[in-house]
Amino acid sequence: MHGWIILDKPLGLGSTQGVSAVKRALRACGYGPKLRDLPKVGHGGTLDPLATGVLPIAVGEATKLAGRMLDSDKVYDFTIRFGVETDTLDLEGRAVAESDVRPARAAIAEILPRFTGPIDQVPPAYSALKVDGARAYDLARQGNDVTLATRPVTIHALTLGATDGESATFTASVSKGTYIRSLARDIARALGSVGHVTMLRRIKAGPFTLDSAISLDKLDESAKAQALEHCLLPLRAGLDDIPALPLEPGQAEALRQGKVLTGTAAHDGHYFALEGDTPVALVVVSDGTVRVVRGFNL
CATH class of the missing domain: 3.30.2350.10 (Pseudouridine synthase)
Structure with missing residues (x-):
């Protein structure tokens, strides 16, 4: 499981408690009966216990983007x-x-x-x-x-x-x-x-609003119904402000191996590199050269 669960954090709940709630929901759905078998889970920006609202929780490979979420507006x-x-x-x-x-x-x-x-x-x-x-x-x-x-x-x-x-x-x-x-x-x-x-x-x-946020009750209901995937936004949702860079299979494999691509016609900047619908990496393009910033194991 890889992507984002956006909590509408209630009053009094700490950000780390929000992460724990998602971990419990994952276990209830059969993801990792043991703690070490769970997907990685982390939050994308601390929210005070006395504050409410949007708390992005990254699951699996999305945790590689949590730092970027911390830097967002x-x-x-x-x-x-x-x-x-x-x-x-x-x-x-x-x-x-x-x-x-x-x-x-x-x-x-x-x-x-x-x-x-x-x-x-x-x-x-x-x-x-x-x-x-x-x-x-x-x-x-x-x-x-x-x-x-x-x-x-x-x-x-x-x-x-x-x-x-x-x-x-x-x-x-x-x-x-x-x-x-x-x-x-x-x-x-x-x-x-x-x-x-x-x-x-x-x-x-960042790109997440209350429109995509769910309550803790909704999280628990989805976990009990074995339907947690319905609460999950795709990994791509954390990069909605970044254009996609389509890749050929050979290019995707090269990036997965940490190699640099040359000769791209894309403008300089950050891109979300995709092979079909599969996320490959967050990359940066400079003077026609593509380098990996964060690779995804999907």
Whole structure:
């Protein structure tokens, strides 16, 4: 079994728990009665337990593309509640700052261009980033002062949704490495207030959206019905933004052996090399030369 299972991750579930749920479903369908016999399974981008939404789970040869998924853009819906900033910048933390300021909708809309495009961002102290070999969230939970370096990120688009005087909801399309909790903190502070995230939902990760996502209940039902394949998107689905490169059998075999192809008429760039309908490799073309980036054993 090779491809993608896109979970609509529920509140409170960690990304590694999502991977475990897929492994259990695979075992229930008879894939590998022993753990070592299971197909490889991995997730394509961590999603906080307090967040919901799109969590791509790679199965089999798709795990070779999980790293590429980590580098992809993401889209989130999120809500900021103004007036209280917490140490975790979300509902889970304790209050560390308060403000009586509740910004008007017009004021919120006016500052959004300041947070669109390339920006510098300080990640939350409660994050998985490492400081001297230790996770930042572990140090923060131990009561240590955690100072993380500013990092460049890109906010491709930021739009304002509903507001109610206390809270405001946004949709943000962001580059890899962007922390929505930090974005919420900085928006609130720029408005002369403070705030924290009360709702965070990932609605897109790379090419995957909620349209192709399934609930844990649906995953379990499919496993019990021995129909897990119906939940599986093809390996190709993780590369929908890359054009296909059709191969002749001899060319496909050469790439499987790690050889370089020459004389291709394709433009420079990345391609998904196929022999018929069978994925062969993710390749890069440069000056008519084709080289393997990731080969698939299918």
